[in-house]
Amino acid sequence: MIMERYKGMGFKLTPQRLAILDYLEGNDSHPSAEEIYTAVSKKFPTMSLATVYNTLEALRLRGEVRELTVDPGKKRFDPDTGPHHHLICTGCRRIVDVRVDFSLSVPTGERRDFEITGNHIEFYGLCPECRGEAGAGSRSAVKRSSRAARKEGD
Amino acid sequence: MIMERYKGMGFKLTPQRLAILDYLEGNDSHPSAEEIYTAVSKKFPTMSLATVYNTLEALRLRGEVRELTVDPGKKRFDPDTGPHHHLICTGCRRIVDVRVDFSLSVPTGERRDFEITGNHIEFYGLCPECRGEAGAGSRSAVKRSSRAARKEGD
DNA sequence: TATTATGTTAAAATGATTCTAGATAGCAGG
DNA sequence: CCTGCTATCTAGAATCATTTTAACATAATA
Numbered sequence: 001m002i003m004e005r006y007k008g009m010g011f012k013l014t015p016q017r018l019a020i021l022d023y024l025e026g027n028d029s030h031p032s033a034e035e036i037y038t039a040v041s042k043k044f045p046t047m048s049l050a051t052v053y054n055t056l057e058a059l060r061l062r063g064e065v066r067e068l069t070v071d072p073g074k075k076r077f078d079p080d081t082g083p084h085h086h087l088i089c090t091g092c093r094r095i096v097d098v099r100v101d102f103s104l105s106v107p108t109g110e111r112r113d114f115e116i117t118g119n120h121i122e123f124y125g126l127c128p129e130c131r132g133e134a135g136a137g138s139r140s141a142v143k144r145s146s147r148a149a150r151k152e153g154d
Numbered sequence: 155m156i157m158e159r160y161k162g163m164g165f166k167l168t169p170q171r172l173a174i175l176d177y178l179e180g181n182d183s184h185p186s187a188e189e190i191y192t193a194v195s196k197k198f199p200t201m202s203l204a205t206v207y208n209t210l211e212a213l214r215l216r217g218e219v220r221e222l223t224v225d226p227g228k229k230r231f232d233p234d235t236g237p238h239h240h241l242i243c244t245g246c247r248r249i250v251d252v253r254v255d256f257s258l259s260v261p262t263g264e265r266r267d268f269e270i271t272g273n274h275i276e277f278y279g280l281c282p283e284c285r286g287e288a289g290a291g292s293r294s295a296v297k298r299s300s301r302a303a304r305k306e307g308d
Numbered sequence: 309t310a311t312t313a314t315g316t317t318a319a320a321a322t323g324a325t326t327c328t329a330g331a332t333a334g335c336a337g338g
Numbered sequence: 339c340c341t342g343c344t345a346t347c348t349a350g351a352a353t354c355a356t357t358t359t360a361a362c363a364t365a366a367t368a
Contacts, residue, residue, distance in 0.1 A: 012315070012365075014315065014316080016315085033356080048316065048317045048318070049355095050316080053355095053356065053357075054315080067226065069224060072221065072223045073354075075355085087265070099264060100260065100261060100264055102256070104256055104275065104277075106277055113281070113282045114243065114277075116277055116279040117278050118277070118278045118279075119276060119277045120278075121274070122273060122275075123260055123268075123272070124271050125268040125272075126268060127266070127267070166334090168345095168347080170346085188323095188324080201347090202347065204325090204327085204347080204349085204350095208326095208347085227356080228323085228324060229325085
């Protein structure tokens with residue numbers, strides 16, 4: 001099914017790209033380039049990070065992935081290009097999909113003459129795991145990136 | 155008015171910080187750290203970029219500025235911490251405020267047990283200037299950053 | 309097979325942000 | 339007025355994500 005989709009759009013299905021597409025297929029974890037690289041490297045030890053970036057950009061231009069600007073400091077990628085929104089845990093930075101259609105429109109008075117083409121909602125909150133460990137030094141729950149930890153106070 | 159607000163919260167009002175606060179006061183251009191630095195440097199030639207970052211972080215922790223993750227590759231800062239949303243021109247990356255209250259809530263089925271604390275809507279579109287120059291090579295309108303130019307295809 | 313375009317790679321370059329270490333300023337106690 | 343403390347400032351180094359470069363494959367094509 002993948003093969004057909006890229007025929008005749010100037011996109012060569014190299015083994016590296018196949019591996020990336022394979023990793024992305026149905027992946028709803030919103031991985032960063034680094035994460036994709038790490039995962040794909042296991043099957044493909046000579047893979048270069050640059051190839052990951054190149055491929056992601058090629059896919060983005062073809063509308064096959066969405067680039068999320070939701071995490072300060074790094075991009076995340078979403079193979080689901082259909083309309084949906086995201087719920088972000090301010091504790092561990094986990095991102096989950098929100099598949100609800102809120103038909104939003106900006107009232108003329110606020111539109112400043114822009115031609116509006118789309119929208120994206122970020123909901124913020126605490127996931128069950130992070131909510132639990134709020135109190136003392138319970139080291140139990142989710143492992144948070146050093147960056148996420150430093151950002152405490154959101 | 156500024157002075158009082160920071161009394162007794164462990165925040166010294168140094169001249170550098172005053173200059174930054176002064177630049178931010180009522181500023182709705184959503185500047186990056188670099189832009190703040192450039193502006194404040196004029197009045198304060200010895201200012202260090204690190205001081206800008208330090209001050210912004212101190213302000214963020216006190217809830218006096220919001221860090222926007224709206225621009226891939228750099229943070230932008232918003233001194234307006236009240237609830238509002240943003241409209242982003244995909245041509246020139248200009249960001250304007252949208253002061254409308256959409257009371258959104260995530261239906262239980264999609265909430266995944268998160269405790270939701272807030273939300274932020276990004277509207278995308280083309281500003282009048284960028285809409286105009288869409289056609290030929292009319293060099294007239296807005297100057298776009300090299301990064302914005304490269305991102306064509308959003 | 310020669311040609312051309314497209315991909316891959318490692319390494320260097322860039323840009324944003326953070327960290328480090330030493331210099332300074334303002335203040336409490338003597 | 340001195341001494342030490344703590345918060346802040348600054349330049350520069352370090353780090354992290356991303357992009358670019360240059361040289362080398364590879365595939366599709368003439």
